[in-house]
Amino acid sequence: MGLRGFGDLEAVVMRRLWDHDGPVTVREVFEELRQDRAIAYTTVMSTMDNLHRKGWLSRVKDGKAYRYSAVASREEYSARLMREAMAEADDTEAVLSHFLAHMDSAESDALRAVLLRLTRKTGENAQ
Amino acid sequence: MRAALVLAGYALVVAWFLPRPLARLTGQGASVRPGLAAWLSALLSAAVSAVIGLQFLIRTAIAGWPRLSEVVCRSVAGSACTRAVYGSAAFELGVGAIAMAATAVALVVAWRCGRRAQRARRHTRAHAEAARLIGKALPGTEALVLTDPRPIAYCVPGRPAAIVLTSGVLEVLEPAQLDAVLAHERAHLARRHPVLVSLTRGLAAAVPVVPLFAWARAEVARLAEMSADDAAIRVSGRTAVITALIAIGTGAAVRDDSIARAPAAVPRAAIGAAGYAVPARLERMVAPAGPARQAWYSLALVGLLAGMLVLPGVLAMLAG
Numbered sequence: 001m002g003l004r005g006f007g008d009l010e011a012v013v014m015r016r017l018w019d020h021d022g023p024v025t026v027r028e029v030f031e032e033l034r035q036d037r038a039i040a041y042t043t044v045m046s047t048m049d050n051l052h053r054k055g056w057l058s059r060v061k062d063g064k065a066y067r068y069s070a071v072a073s074r075e076e077y078s079a080r081l082m083r084e085a086m087a088e089a090d091d092t093e094a095v096l097s098h099f100l101a102h103m104d105s106a107e108s109d110a111l112r113a114v115l116l117r118l119t120r121k122t123g124e125n126a127q
Numbered sequence: 128m129r130a131a132l133v134l135a136g137y138a139l140v141v142a143w144f145l146p147r148p149l150a151r152l153t154g155q156g157a158s159v160r161p162g163l164a165a166w167l168s169a170l171l172s173a174a175v176s177a178v179i180g181l182q183f184l185i186r187t188a189i190a191g192w193p194r195l196s197e198v199v200c201r202s203v204a205g206s207a208c209t210r211a212v213y214g215s216a217a218f219e220l221g222v223g224a225i226a227m228a229a230t231a232v233a234l235v236v237a238w239r240c241g242r243r244a245q246r247a248r249r250h251t252r253a254h255a256e257a258a259r260l261i262g263k264a265l266p267g268t269e270a271l272v273l274t275d276p277r278p279i280a281y282c283v284p285g286r287p288a289a290i291v292l293t294s295g296v297l298e299v300l301e302p303a304q305l306d307a308v309l310a311h312e313r314a315h316l317a318r319r320h321p322v323l324v325s326l327t328r329g330l331a332a333a334v335p336v337v338p339l340f341a342w343a344r345a346e347v348a349r350l351a352e353m354s355a356d357d358a359a360i361r362v363s364g365r366t367a368v369i370t371a372l373i374a375i376g377t378g379a380a381v382r383d384d385s386i387a388r389a390p391a392a393v394p395r396a397a398i399g400a401a402g403y404a405v406p407a408r409l410e411r412m413v414a415p416a417g418p419a420r421q422a423w424y425s426l427a428l429v430g431l432l433a434g435m436l437v438l439p440g441v442l443a444m445l446a447g
Contacts, residue, residue, distance in 0.1 A: 054256075074261055081254065082279070082293070092250070093249075094247065094253075094254040095251045095328075097312065097316075098279070099372075099375060101404060101405070111405050111406050114406045115373060115386070119386055
């Protein structure tokens with residue numbers, strides 16, 4: 001897979017971090033990434049620095065280098081996203097355009113009633 | 128000065144009395160794009176005339192404070208307005224208080240809208256970024272997949288924008304239905320629906336007392352869905368869009384597509400669920416309005432929106 005952009009590299013680095021059990025250094029991530037793509041050490045370093053600045057990675061000083069780890073697990077972030085996606089439009093700040101907006105129980109009932117009428121109608125026509 | 132009062136009155140009429148009849152014209156989605164344009168013109172028309180009216184008021188106040196109360200008094204009561212009335216402390220204080228209150232309200236509204244828009248942009252950007260970092264690319268598409276059993280599909284605006292699907296939605300959709308869902312979301316992004324939706328949502332949240340804002344929020348969101356449905360129909364066909372909507376709405380796969388071929392014989396009134404967005408979308412796709420009805424609604428809406436764009440200027444000239 002080619003490198004499509006910086007955002008893509010951030011995703012690749014996060015995936016590496018989530019796959020590791022403990023904190024890792026830039027050098028370790030760089031050595032892993034180098035196996036399957038041409039990449040510069042400084043690129044990996046600035047990517048991880050960005051992720052730290054944006055709050056995705058935490059780091060502790062270990063000698064001269066930093067050791068990085070993910071702030072939360074992939075599952076936790078995923079749950080957070082889904083919570084935001086499932087919230088009613090009024091309860092969330094993010095602007096998301098759903099294929100099917102959140103329905104309250106009255107609207108679900110109305111939808112079911114429409115479906116019932118439609119299926120009955122087509123059933124009659126088929127006869 | 129009379130122009131200011133006339134414009135303020137016009138803004139109030141548009142904001143309080145227009146929404147209900149306008150919603151009757153646009154609600155069933157017989158004419159989607161003119162409908163969207165009509166709601167946006169109503170917002171623009173009310174906002175512009177309110178701002179111009181306010182600006183008249185402030186300018187007169189600054190130009191000569193003691194004269195303002197006289198001008199207001201004369202433009203309302205004409206020659207019946209005597210010095211004893213407009214010169215009285217009570218009248219002057221009253222006019223001053225109203226002018227200051229109107230200015231303060233306008234400033235607070237603008238500030239609140241700006242703050243909300245900023246917050247919404249930050250949250251939206253963070254959501255898109257998280258989706259890109261966590262989601263897996265769906266081969267052959269630009270969509271990102273998150274692992275979750277609930278069937279959810281949505282798009283997040285931004286640069287770059289993201290279309291997010293759950294593993295649950297992939298399970299209930301056939302390939303053609305998935306294409307329809309992707310086409311629907313791409314249309315939202317291409318037609319800048321998130322901008323319209325966040326604008327109307329922000330207004331409704333910032334000033335909930337204005338009926339026009341609350342109505343515009345609901346109706347613009349609903350029309351945006353219908354507009355994206357139409358785009359999806361052009362890409363994947365009516366049947367795929369209808370069955371995708373049913374599959375995601377009920378959380379169960381729909382393989383029998385006879386439901387989407389339910390003929391025009393279904394009487395519109397028999398469905399009668401137009402009060403709700405999703406049943407209304409389903410209804411207009413299964414039993415679309417005929418060409419004559421569509422043309423009539425389009426004509427009415429275009430006439431209305433042209434009137435709303437021209438009227439504030441005409442009123443200001445006539446009264447000024």
